[in-house]
Amino acid sequence: MAKEVTLNVTEAQDLLPFLLEQFPNKGRNKVKTMLTRGQVMVEGRIVTRHDHRLEPRQQVKILGTVRGMGEVLHGIRILFEDEHLIVIDKPPGLLSMATDEEHDRTAYRILMNHVRAASKTARVFIVHRLDRETSGVMMFAKSEAVQQALQNSWRESVLSRAYIVVVEGKVAKPEGKIETWLKESSTKTMFVSRPGDGVKAVTHYRVQRSTAEYSLLEVHLETGRKNQIRVHMQSIGHPVVGDKRYGATKNPIGRLGLHAQLLSFRHPVTEEVLTFETAIPPSFRKLFTTPAK
Template identity: 65%
Template sequence: MQKQPVFSVREEMQLLPFLLEKYPGKGRNKVKSLLTRGQVMVGNRVVTRHDHLLGAGDKVTILQTGSVKQRELMAGIKIVYEDEFLLVVDKPPGLLSMATDEEKERTAYRILNEYVQGHNGGARIFIVHRLDRDTSGLMMFAKTAAVKNQLQDNWKDIILERSYMALVEGEVKEKQGTIKTWLKESSTKTMYVSRPGEGVIAITHYVVVEQTPEYSLLAVQLETGRKNQIRVHMQSIGHSVVGDKRYGSKRNPLERLGLHAQVLAFKHPISGETLRFETKIPKRFKSLFPVNKPPV
């Protein structure tokens, strides 16, 4: 098994310059990617911030991609952006956003709370919005209660774009469209399309990106952010999200839910700066479509 490099820090300096010194032949972008992928551990915690201040005597370990230690520390979560007010992460499928009555331990919230406490023992994070356990992709957390409240109270004005890739069953005939319905929650916590005026209004826009007779890959834009909105809306047009047994799916070629939060753009609640983050379409989604098939 390949040994993990461990470096000793001799004098106080920022993490990125330190790594560039240790890897002079790698190039700045490749060294930065070690941080982005959560491969750099200072002491016993993963650090992703370029400007993290190292002290004399610190030990910096470079974790192998996919190593047991890396998975244990971050559970596959990738930090996409971080400042003193916010965290934006790419959550893997299979990980809860926060605790439920059934599961209180293995959650994105818990892992990231421990991460920020590694920098500052009194720090904590705050849930702003959630992704379903089996949905992967971009999530934002606040680092203060004030920022959390500002985001939630002004969500419609702050969020500029929130879009998903959805892999659904069957060939969607309308190549683009808007689904607008009222949604309600049943006693079993399942959302359903209700009569007009009952529940909450939900609006979903979609465009077909790729398709075969068996599956369609959709780019989905949320105008509203209701619980299970995409899942129930796809079921309502007869094209359930793959792997979504709760909302009518009969197939599960991915062995996960076919939903990925791909794009998140927003106005920074403190600086007002426009930030936009985009992740790649999961390879397993694309694997269901012939490589040489012309686009829809």
């Protein structure tokens, strides 16, 4: 399958039976392979579970393979590439790099295969990470020297990082600054600690839209700590939607309400200022769109 195919859901059912109905000539094993290889997106999110529940009016996209590579891009869109860097728009549901449970279906592995299609000795290197369920702009280096240059001068090189965040409840203050100290528990969960204990974290936010149930925020990071936005939103009583780990009780978009919208930085080699900005995910916008009467 070389092209992307879009399918509309008309009745509630599990994903695998739906796909088998849509592709009666493919066979059960081939359809399962489409799922395990990350070729199936539901409402913009990579889904691999056979029993994922579909609802009417949802859209399912089947992503094609890249000609000559034999590797699925898993919904990754390359925003920029030169001999030193690759900047991508990562979809939700895709890991940045391998874990004990997942080795192959990661942004790192996909991009490694991408660069090795041109040269067998080519490599990519992680510069920073996004959580599995966070979508948006992410950068990789093509050499260890460039990776180290970026990581060693991250605060100076990165000029702006902006996230779009959907949180529970109506945030009263139109804008604010959250400044705390964070620590990691034995269960790998971050939490707000007492001043001077852990690492300092600073987050700035501005409300873009809100309803009685949800708020859409533009968030800028002054520091880049693990799960910083998620912990800080929980600390002000407005957890990120879909973030059960950090206090959320609602999941209206079927994913974490966190999107890395903008990254602006100084190129470590050319010193050119590069800025990449992606659109607000449609599922975020739908929560703040008044239905037509």
